[in-house]
Amino acid sequence: MSPRDETDADGTGGVDGTGGAETTAPDDGITPEVPTAPSVKRFDTGGSVETAGDGEDVAADVTGTAEDLPDVSEVDDETLSAFIRCVIYANVALLLVALGPMVWFFEGRRRLGATLLMVGILAALRTYQTYRAWDRSRDAHPDDAADDRPAPEP
Numbered sequence: 001m002s003p004r005d006e007t008d009a010d011g012t013g014g015v016d017g018t019g020g021a022e023t024t025a026p027d028d029g030i031t032p033e034v035p036t037a038p039s040v041k042r043f044d045t046g047g048s049v050e051t052a053g054d055g056e057d058v059a060a061d062v063t064g065t066a067e068d069l070p071d072v073s074e075v076d077d078e079t080l081s082a083f084i085r086c087v088i089y090a091n092v093a094l095l096l097v098a099l100g101p102m103v104w105f106f107e108g109r110r111r112l113g114a115t116l117l118m119v120g121i122l123a124a125l126r127t128y129q130t131y132r133a134w135d136r137s138r139d140a141h142p143d144d145a146a147d148d149r150p151a152p153e154p
Helices: 077-107 110-140
Strands: 041-043 049-051
Touching: 077 110
Parallel strands: none
Antiparallel strands: 041 049
16 A cells, blocks of 8 residues: 555545645744845935945945046046047957857857957957057147156156
């Protein structure tokens, strides 16, 4: 006779009388306690930082406010332009240098993978060229760059 054929006194089946169902309720202390999240720092509309959980002000941890940051209009146009071009070239280089070998080896498309890799390397070189051209233009006009750079040591 198998355990399935056995019935207990009330006829529900199973050896313990529950029919194989679990008898413990979720609140019997068997389940773990629900963890609480630590307090999270957030920025309110005033620019100060406070914790979300207890409302304790932690603005002392933050040095400066949004008003202390320099305005983008104060940046030289040539510097901003070179920075944006370098960021775009560097992102393209990173993407293509990573994607090229993966297309080559995982997809088996040698020509496309090699092309992506070479374009990525060229984008990295163009990033370097853009930076060097910007750096040389600053060296050509030392009076403009004197505010930003430390004086060279003799």
